Amino acid sequence: MLIEGELRRLGQRLRALRSSAGETQATAAAAVGLARPYLSAVEAGRKNITLETLYALAEHFGVDATELLRHDQPAADHKAGTTTGRG
Numbered sequence: 001m002l003i004e005g006e007l008r009r010l011g012q013r014l015r016a017l018r019s020s021a022g023e024t025q026a027t028a029a030a031a032v033g034l035a036r037p038y039l040s041a042v043e044a045g046r047k048n049i050t051l052e053t054l055y056a057l058a059e060h061f062g063v064d065a066t067e068l069l070r071h072d073q074p075a076a077d078h079k080a081g082t083t084t085g086r087g
Contacts, residue, residue, distance in 0.1 A: 004045065007046070008045030009045075014039075014068065017063065018061070025039050025043070031060050032056040032060050033056070051065075054069075
């Protein structure tokens with residue numbers, strides 16, 4: 001199914017952003033009010049997320065939400081070498 005591929009791509013982008021920011025799943029999840037197992041499932045492409053969660057994660061990692069949904073280039077490539085976070 002098409003959506004499963006999209007969820008996997010989204011999860012890969014989130015994992016790449018989190019890793020490049022040097023964050024654990026626990027710290028990233030806590031920063032946006034999610035449970036760590038839920039973020040783990042999102043990164044694995046097993047959970048669908050709401051727009052609210054998508055925007056919260058994008059803001060936390062300092063990218064536009066549309067970057068998380070792009071097909072051509074991972075979001076972390078746009079932020080290589082930078083650290084991001086809230087505030």
